[in-house]
Amino acid sequence: MSTxxxxxxxxAELPDLSxxxxxxxxxxxxxxxxxxxxxxxxxxNDKFFLTLKGSGAMxxxxxxxxxxxxQFETFWPETDGRRVEKERYTGQLPDGRVFxxxxxSGDLSPLLLVEVEFQSEAEAQAxxxxxxxxxxxxxxxxxxxxxxxxxxxxx
Amino acid sequence: MSTxxxxxxxxAELPDLSxxxxxxxxxxxxxxxxxxxxxxxxxxNDKFFLTLKGSGAMxxxxxxxxxxxxQFETFWPETDGRRVEKERYTGQLPDGRVFxxxxxSGDLSPLLLVEVEFQSEAEAQAxxxxxxxxxxxxxxxxxxxxxxxxxxxxx
Numbered sequence: 001m002s003t004x005x006x007x008x009x010x011x012a013e014l015p016d017l018s019x020x021x022x023x024x025x026x027x028x029x030x031x032x033x034x035x036x037x038x039x040x041x042x043x044x045n046d047k048f049f050l051t052l053k054g055s056g057a058m059x060x061x062x063x064x065x066x067x068x069x070x071q072f073e074t075f076w077p078e079t080d081g082r083r084v085e086k087e088r089y090t091g092q093l094p095d096g097r098v099f100x101x102x103x104x105s106g107d108l109s110p111l112l113l114v115e116v117e118f119q120s121e122a123e124a125q126a127x128x129x130x131x132x133x134x135x136x137x138x139x140x141x142x143x144x145x146x147x148x149x150x151x152x153x154x155x
Numbered sequence: 156m157s158t159x160x161x162x163x164x165x166x167a168e169l170p171d172l173s174x175x176x177x178x179x180x181x182x183x184x185x186x187x188x189x190x191x192x193x194x195x196x197x198x199x200n201d202k203f204f205l206t207l208k209g210s211g212a213m214x215x216x217x218x219x220x221x222x223x224x225x226q227f228e229t230f231w232p233e234t235d236g237r238r239v240e241k242e243r244y245t246g247q248l249p250d251g252r253v254f255x256x257x258x259x260s261g262d263l264s265p266l267l268l269v270e271v272e273f274q275s276e277a278e279a280q281a282x283x284x285x286x287x288x289x290x291x292x293x294x295x296x297x298x299x300x301x302x303x304x305x306x307x308x309x310x
Binding site: 032035071 | 192205230
């Protein structure tokens with residue numbers, strides 16, 4: 001189990017991504033938003049994963065297994081209408097922090113989102129984003145991947 | 156996808172099972188009964204499966220993949236409280252039909268259920284069960300594995 005302290009922003013201007021690492025990601029949900037459990041299929045480049053997230057309020061259990069391409073393809077059709085496809089660029093900011101920039105494709109194109117992870121809440125709150133970052137959408141649930149998979153890009 | 160025409164009975168008296176094939180089965184559900192999708196983990200002897208059943212009213216899609224023991228064990232803890240364990244004996248009746256006799260263990264012990272599959276509804280309706288069969292519970296949803304996994308043996 002992991003606890004992540006992150007902030008999420010829109011992107012005002014694409015930065016130079018020549019030094020960033022690129023991964024092609026597609027993910028889809030086998031369960032509906034109101035179901036008690038979340039089961040997500042994810043392909044990241046040539047690796048495939050099945051992830052379960054429990055429904056606990058305080059503590060949300062997460063279990064993940066790497067699966068084969070064949071297993072992925074068996075269940076992938078059932079995620080129809082609940083999918084997110086994107087390219088993820090992982091790079092370094094001038095202050096040494098790591099950013100993850102998602103360039104959405106398919107129905108969510110041309111949305112861009114960037115995330116930065118922190119070691120503490122204090123650090124996250126004190127953070128001053130670079131100029132190429134746009135509005136802070138950390139608290140805006142409409143920008144969650146799971147929500148956008150069904151509802152699309154927030155209007 | 157498959158359509159099965161089956162009848163299910165209680166067992167009045169255990170038959171001679173010396174000629175039957177025995178499999179040890181444990182299965183558990185990752186999803187709750189009210190969820191839109193059913194995801195079931197099943198171990199049958201030394202094989203492991205993940206099965207998804209959709210929520211369609213008329214047609215219920217079923218997708219199944221064989222998984223590894225390691226993948227099974229990753230998600231199995233999440234089926235806690237929603238499990239069925241049984242020994243399944245597959246044998247032949249004097250008329251040539253195949254029976255599947257489930258000897259439940261764990262919380263469902265000492266329940267016994269037997270199923271026979273038919274080629275048509277007419278054949279199923281005309282069927283006269285052997286003397287060792289008990290009451291017909293085909294239409295009694297309380298005897299569904301998924302229901303008993305949570306509610307236990309019908310009172």
